[in-house]
Amino acid sequence: MSAPVIAAEAPVVPPVATGRPAARRPRSTPYRAISWAVPVLLLVLWELLARAGAIATTVLPAPSTVLTTAWDLTRSGELPEHLLISLRRATAGLAIGATTGLVLGVVVGFSRLAEAFTDRTVQILRAIPFLAILPLVIVWFGVGEAGKVFLVALGTFFPLYLNTVLGIRQVDPKLLEMGRVIGLPKLQLVRAAILPGALPSILLGVRLSLTNAWLALVVAETVGAAAGIGFMATNAREFLQTDVIVLVIVLYALIGMITDLVARGLEHRLLAWHPNYVRR
Amino acid sequence: MTAAPVAAAAVRAAGISRAYGDRTVLHELDLEIHRGEFVALIGKSGCGKTTLLRALAGIDAVDGGTLRTPDVSTVVFQEHRLLPWWKVWRNVAIGLPRASARARAQSALEEVGLGTHADAWPVTLSGGEAQRVALARALVREPELLLLDEPFAALDALTRIRMHGLVRDLIARHRPAVLLVTHDVDEAILLADRVLTMREGRIAAAHPVDGTARTRGSAAFAALRTELLAELGVVEP
Numbered sequence A: 001m002s003a004p005v006i007a008a009e010a011p012v013v014p015p016v017a018t019g020r021p022a023a024r025r026p027r028s029t030p031y032r033a034i035s036w037a038v039p040v041l042l043l044v045l046w047e048l049l050a051r052a053g054a055i056a057t058t059v060l061p062a063p064s065t066v067l068t069t070a071w072d073l074t075r076s077g078e079l080p081e082h083l084l085i086s087l088r089r090a091t092a093g094l095a096i097g098a099t100t101g102l103v104l105g106v107v108v109g110f111s112r113l114a115e116a117f118t119d120r121t122v123q124i125l126r127a128i129p130f131l132a133i134l135p136l137v138i139v140w141f142g143v144g145e146a147g148k149v150f151l152v153a154l155g156t157f158f159p160l161y162l163n164t165v166l167g168i169r170q171v172d173p174k175l176l177e178m179g180r181v182i183g184l185p186k187l188q189l190v191r192a193a194i195l196p197g198a199l200p201s202i203l204l205g206v207r208l209s210l211t212n213a214w215l216a217l218v219v220a221e222t223v224g225a226a227a228g229i230g231f232m233a234t235n236a237r238e239f240l241q242t243d244v245i246v247l248v249i250v251l252y253a254l255i256g257m258i259t260d261l262v263a264r265g266l267e268h269r270l271l272a273w274h275p276n277y278v279r280r
Numbered sequence B: 001m002t003a004a005p006v007a008a009a010a011v012r013a014a015g016i017s018r019a020y021g022d023r024t025v026l027h028e029l030d031l032e033i034h035r036g037e038f039v040a041l042i043g044k045s046g047c048g049k050t051t052l053l054r055a056l057a058g059i060d061a062v063d064g065g066t067l068r069t070p071d072v073s074t075v076v077f078q079e080h081r082l083l084p085w086w087k088v089w090r091n092v093a094i095g096l097p098r099a100s101a102r103a104r105a106q107s108a109l110e111e112v113g114l115g116t117h118a119d120a121w122p123v124t125l126s127g128g129e130a131q132r133v134a135l136a137r138a139l140v141r142e143p144e145l146l147l148l149d150e151p152f153a154a155l156d157a158l159t160r161i162r163m164h165g166l167v168r169d170l171i172a173r174h175r176p177a178v179l180l181v182t183h184d185v186d187e188a189i190l191l192a193d194r195v196l197t198m199r200e201g202r203i204a205a206a207h208p209v210d211g212t213a214r215t216r217g218s219a220a221f222a223a224l225r226t227e228l229l230a231e232l233g234v235v236e237p
């Protein structure tokens, strides 16, 4: 059970992020301002030290240099091109991994026979940290697109599969019984009780999948690629262009943040009924 | 009673049995509930009341005997069992024909005094309100048989008293046959036309409740209460 996996562990608590900010009392201490001031000050300090020559450009470029580089690379069309390639890989991998994970999870969640056929095998496979098979992926696919998409799909599949099965299994049997007493047909029971009940768990799977997808993308692009923002960073390394490297790191972070925001927004919409989100 | 027409019986159970492993819970039990009759069933915890109710609801099968129940029967459990992801009105409307669902749910909610809560999420309701919604969900189907399994047991005493009044009014209006399983002897006397006690997997005794016994504090009430408690093996100090 304690295999070192990046895929999802079974959530013990109701699988929803607590998105509600704690009620703030009117206080004189501007905690929020302080929490933002600190990173901004660090950034300013970094800028000043870099300009004064206290940090060598080959170690870390000034933030302003990174911005300038970003602008230059955007105007030359180089950055959008690589970014688009990276996003396309991520989207393709996500779409494939998420669809198979969700569909297989639903099938296994509903059918004991399907579970007997697949579940143990998947449980064994998930003991492998999916990034560990990267060398194998490179042998199989070379540095082409397929290998990267495959790795992203693999990283996406496991959390979604596991949390979908778990979510369906955890639906309150008392609610199902109520549905049967009322005489709901099987299909309506699935729509009314089973899928909505599994949804918090499925959405947790989506969030974990997104995290895995980015991890897979970064690793796959950095180790072997001829295009994409990871390739930009690797290429820049040859010429000690730290500004490009930092830019790529920042881009990875930004994309990760945006997807997480989208996922949280989705949870807010779809789980409006959940005790964590309901406005009383 | 001898010549009661067949049509007058909503529930007719003859010699029904049910066992879990080698533990017999229902032992050739006979039970008849007339149309529009309100029957309360009391008995020690674990004596098989829920098992009987689940058999009547068609949730569990019986091992032997014959059981006839109406086509439309509904259940209110101790827990409200509302779908938390559906607004209150949809919980009431669940499984109804789509065209009239919203309107019927709304009027059912008004009947239980929750007309303004149609668009609330279930988690925002109090225990008593949630149970009223469950009651609306049961009654909106116009059941011929309403099965209540300790529906007020989890409510506080004041809310429970208010629920008694509400249930009495609703039953008087809809007139389904009712089987109320309860721990509460007072509740049984106040609401039912007939109180049954259950022992060793059978109906042990039946006590008709007449008008004066329904008044809490009357001598008839006290006498019936003592009698029922004695049958359950409880002697009050």
Ligand SMILES: Nc1ncnc2c1ncn2[C@@H]1O[C@H](COP(=O)(O)OP(=O)(O)O)[C@@H](O)[C@H]1O
Binding pocket: B020, B025, B043, B044, B045, B046, B047, B048, B049, B050, B051, B052
């Ligand atoms: N699913 C079950 N499996 C095994 N035994 C059960 C099950 N359900 C109920 N029982 C047993 O049947 C007996 C009657 O239970 P129940 O009908 O719930 O009692 P009551 O509702 O009167 O408290 C109890 O001894 C209980 O342990």
Ligand SMILES: [Mg+2]
Binding pocket: B049, B050
């Ligand atoms: Mg019970």
